[in-house]
Amino acid sequence: MSFSIVVDHVSFGRPDGTMVLDGLDAAFPAGRTGLIGANGSGKSTLLKVIAGELTPASGSVSVTGEVGYLPQNVPLEGSRTVSDLLEISGKRAALHAVESGDVAEEHFTAIGDDWDVEERALAELDRLGLGHVGLDRTVATLSGGEAVMVALAAQILKRPAVLLLDEPTNNLDLDARRRLHAAVSAYPGVLVVVSHDRALLGLVDQIAELRDAAVRLYGGDLSAYEEQVAAEQEAAERTVRTAEGEVRRQRRELIEARTKLDRRGRNARKAFENKRVPKIVAGGLKMKAQVAAGKHRALHQERLAEARGRLTEAELAVRDDAEIRVELPGTAVPAGRTVLTLPLDRPERPDGSDGTPGRDGLKALDRLVVRGPERIALLGPNGSGKTTLLRGIVEHGAHVPVAYLPQRLDVLDDALSVVDNVRAVAPAAPVNDVRARLARFLFRGTRADQPVGTLSGGERFRATLAALLSADPPPQLLLLDEPTNNLDLSSVRRLSQALAAYRGALVVASHDVPFLETLGITRWLRQDRDEGLAES
Template sequence: MSSSVICTDLSHTWPDGTSAFTGLTVTFPPGVTGLIGANGSGKTTLLRLLTSTLQPTRGSISVPGPVAVLPQNLTTRTGTRVAQVLGIEQTLAALAAVERGQVTPQHLETIGQDWDVEQRAHALLADLGLDGLPLDTEVAALSGGQAVLLHLAALLLARPGVLLLDEPTNNLDHPARQRVARALAGWRHGVCVVVSHDRDLLESVDRIAELHQGRITVHGGGFSSYEQALATQQAAAQQALRTAEADERRQHRDLTQAQHSVAKRRKQGARAGENMPKILAGARRRAAQKSAGKLTGLHQQRLEAARHARRQAEEAVREEDPVIRLDLPATTVPAGRSVARLREVVLPHTGARVDLDIYGPQRVALLGDNGTGKTTLLRVLAGDLEPEQGVVEVPVPVRLLPQRLDLLDPDRSVAGNVAAAAPGLGDNRVRAGLARLGFAGRRADQPAGSLSGGEALRASLAVVLLAEPAPQLLMLDEPTNNLDLAGVEHLAAALRTYRGALIVVSHDQRFLTDLHPTRRLRLNHTLSDVDG
């Protein structure tokens, strides 16, 4: 069996008849491959096919050995302990029995070659920032980021033949992201496919595989190498399109001139034939028509060929994603106006103490390690959660965009969701607002349940921004988790134009830099300003 994952002539059609892929062929060799693509391009569908949770309509998949998966949304049974997640609970029990002198064939079979499994488990946990974590700890006591790292450790410890990771750095702080990148950079135990929009992580992979319009193109090296190759390719495609358009115009001009020439000769022939015998005139007319038909037919063939070449050139040039625009006058906050005031606030769960003043149209980046209470602080500001003690004053309309994007009713259209949040806005204003967020025309009538991750984010933004009254304090909790790379750039550009006060929680350092925050706050046991 090959040591690579091989997909041959792979096709998958959904029950409604739409196709995810048609004739997809790709090989994932040993090492780490970063799988990228626009929202809705089919990355998750491909992973589900590789894990056999979906079956292809046509084609075949060859997989070398067992497949292990780290899903984007983890679920863990209540009461599960660290050793259980790592898959070493029975081995540890057998080792403990042997240490007590209870050596049985069953214990030896359970242990196999894993006499040092406890030491390897602790070393791997330490590499991922979970140093000193007791193996009998209940997973429920861990933060979301720690749980992701624990499950990743379990997969790395098992050393499967095929490892599939779906957005493994979502919700992780910067140090944890770096640890994941280091762990994967040293992974050489088989095929690893990582779906991610984390540029730093993608920089450390062996190759980039881009899924675009149902086809996969593989580029050697990390994300920077891919960007350079794509830029060169698109420059060539733009030049080819300009050449094809010029040729089409030229062929159209030549055809028009030929048609004028034929029409002119017909008139001249008709006048000359008036004094000829009918038989001779008819023969000359038929010969002229045959010659004219060949001439115009040749030019028409050339024009059709030029049109075909132009259409092919257009397909090679990538369309720009819908640009998000947040120029909403109702959200404008004058400079110096207080939008939030917290005094001696103690956050629930973490016990962090917060004193905070936010004024005018500040763009605030809220930083902090996993589990410090950033989401809790946003919920307190939004009025969704009461502090344990202290005073919270938010004198302006406020809206929170949560991580899980659970604001949308999946059975309603995008426009219907916005209308429910802003019943007094009217259909014309709802659709005008949606057009600014990339939902023009019929796109506003899509069911929310059919949206891709990036579309769901933009639809949720519409619900938040167009709600009545419009928010003058907008808070976003990890908004880039559901966006492709182009979408992250567009969101940052849009938020730079937002006229209200803004608080963004994100572990995506590139996104925060592109946001140009006017203020950075770090939440630990207290809240403090960060220089630079």
């Protein structure tokens, strides 16, 4: 098999000295590869090293052809335009100059062969569902999902031989996800994608798992990977059971041998004491028994040590993946209690009506009322205002304590440690209690003292969630904006289990319908950019 990306003994550490990649070897073949692994295992760091965004402390990376890279978080600086994000502003300026009669040589040099760059850019945006986004629109006015799709269009326009995507479906609505899936399926070059999106991972040709500082390739998509891992684990568990049985048998045989040899020694002493054999003969028998006992003891101890070694080896083959243990506050809200009353501005339609009759069977709302432990799913396309609505709830104020998990996870102080961020929202909590809570979110020991600014996307999510759920008073209304972004598959499962057991009110904005269906949703709301909020 020929490999398009070869990572040779690469090491990379954080500023605090923590090693993220330590002597890593990996190779990625042609086709589409899904790169998976636990949060904090180094997936995003590995992509950045391959892309040249980070320089490894040691080792080397070899890539066949030009590399395109879509980061997990697309910068949304206010002054940049869509044209800037597409990296075509220089060529567009040169084109417009030539069209206005300026025939300076530098304009032709800037344009090169890309005389149709604007047309290609607009066509690619339209293919990705962004036909309404103009090239001169500022990036700051885009939703998170729109920014991701524009950044993807930028990479496709460059036609790189190798394309690296880091959690590309984060923040994307269902239509945008389908379009991204189609773009991935049609991509002609080498593609490596980090994702927890099961549908996207179902489109890859192989899975590369980053685990225990090593990368292992599995042929096939995510389902094939899971079947192979399940079969390996079943075999490993059988091997452990067999090894455990062998250890018990060797331990029993060692005890039996010691008992038998001790009995022989006692018999020799009794024979001498009863004067049945001469002293010299008894001494010889005693020495012979001691030598035999030593040999037998050494033989059985060696066999026991070998059996224990096989057991240890077998146990190492069994996965024991650490998972977050989300324990939400036990703050039940009575069924009749009003948790939130939020007036809504219903947009005016082009025909002058306010949309009161609703649309497509949906009931338009002029206010959002939440009562008791309701579980509300908030759906809608990118840019429709879901995040704005959640922020409006926080700013308007609810009748109960509120916790808000924003989409961009920007509520923590990057300069402070994880512990200090949690203590900032729960100053009365003893530090040992804070550390115990953080341990349930996999921040154990010195990991809890790590600055938030050095965390991976998934680690930052865990730290933010830990801080929100440690607040004093504890939240009785949880507002979650795309909570499954950046989470590995096991953490998504644990989060859904914890939220399903939460007895407070819950409003979740998400495009991950399978995740929403695990939460016992009681109301489904849809936000539309033109017609406001409606209920099905």
